[in-house]
Amino acid sequence: MRETVTLAHVAERAGVGESTVSRVLRGEGAVSEKTRARVRAAVRELGYVPNRIAGTLASAGSKLVGIVVPSLANVVFADLLRGASGALEEEGFQPVIAVSEYDADREAAHVAGMLAWRPAALMLAGLEHADETRVLLAGGAARVVEVLDTDGEGMDIVVGFSNAAAGHASARHLLARGYRRFGYVGHDLVRDTRAAKRLKGFEAALAEAGLPPPEREVFSAPSSVELGRDGLERLLARARGLEAVYFSNDDMALGGYFMCLSRGVAVPERLALFGYNGLDVARLTPQPLATLRTPRVAVGAIAARLIGAGAPAQKVDVGFELVPGATA
Structure with a gap:
């Protein structure tokens, strides 16, 4: 402690x-x-934060757990919260949720606000945080649980999977299918460090096979189906002869799939598509999306139970599952 x-x-x-x-x-x-x-x-x-309740929760043993997620527009974080909140309530804790919108300064502000109530723990997405956030977390008595990534050093408890390995596995799967000319459509790689790690892993696998990095179409905006559609259209307009396109997540990949349907681009005969996350909607399209499924609900639940158990600092890698689908 x-x-x-x-x-x-x-x-x-x-x-x-x-x-x-x-x-x-x-x-x-x-x-x-x-x-x-x-x-x-x-x-x-x-990193001092005023104690708004004069230490009463701290002395009695706080039952508050603060959770800061980057977005609620993406079902990935809704799944994480579903797993975490259910397990926390079973353990007798009360979750308090804030959204950073992938903004490091906003995350720091939420952390400061939550620490003022002396929570038992704080749960944050990813391992990269602003210096101010790290100082605040180091100066507080709350346990720190970082989720959805294992590529790096955690501050306390880490529960997730390797995003770099996910990108690498995705590329190896496509290479095994015979694809050799790749493109990438993604969202903000500066704010979403986990997406950047996946792309780096993907490129590493291509380099190991003696291939160049994929042609990129990257937007400095949050991911969306619309962005995936527009991104693939722009990519294909300037990069001829691509055989497969890797997307930063399933939202973007679904947008790319809809673009192919509207333009008569045969999938996967003319162009293979591969996503990330394994969203339920991605398997309900006419051709189920080739993707990589991540256990978000389980990550949230495991993290919550480790808080409840007062577990020592540790890193838990829950892995991921490659879903072949029908688009690659």
């Missing part, structure tokens, strides 16, 4: 009394601007 950063720690770092720190944080009393600056700097450096 981490030691919580307290008002006393801030006072010591700033070289002032606790009452002065309290006045600065409340914006009250006569305090010089120089002293205010020292106190604010100490707060930032230590």
Whole structure:
């Protein structure tokens, strides 16, 4: 259990009394601007978050668990929440949910807000976070559970799967089917680091086979079916002779599939399509999508049970399942 950063720690770092720190944080009393600056700097450096309930939850054993997800528009995170919230309630915890919209600063703000209520744990998607978020998490006593990725070092408990291995396995499957000219259609690779890791794994498998990276069509926007449709159309307009296209996820791949249907592009005879996530809707299309299924509900449930058990720091890789489908 981490030691919580307290008002006393801030006072010591700033070289002032606790009452002065309290006045600065409340914006009250006569305090010089120089002293205010020292106190604010100490707060930032230590990741101090005011305790809004004066330690009552912390002393009694908080039953709150904060969960910050990148989006609710993507069913992947709805599945994660379904698994986590059900298991947390069974363990006697109350989940509190926030959405970052893939914005690192917004994630940091949500983390700070949740830590103010002294939760038992915080659950975050992925392993990459802003420096401010890491400082806040390190300064709090809450357990930290990072989910949906295992490619990197976690802060405490990690539950997920390797996105790099997922991309690599996807490419190896397509190569085994005889495809050699590849394209990629994806969404924001800067904010969605897990999608970027999958693409890197995909490209690594192509390089191992002596092939160049895929032709890319990448948007600096969240994924959507519409984006997948438009992306594939733009890609095919400038990259002739492609045999297979890898998409950042099933939403994008479904958009690409709909484009092929509307343009009379034979799938997979003329063009193979491969997605990621294994969404239910992807298997209900006229030709079930070739994709890779991830166990999102299980990830959420496992993470919640580890919180309930007070488990030690660890990394749990739940793996993934390749779904051949009919589009590749």
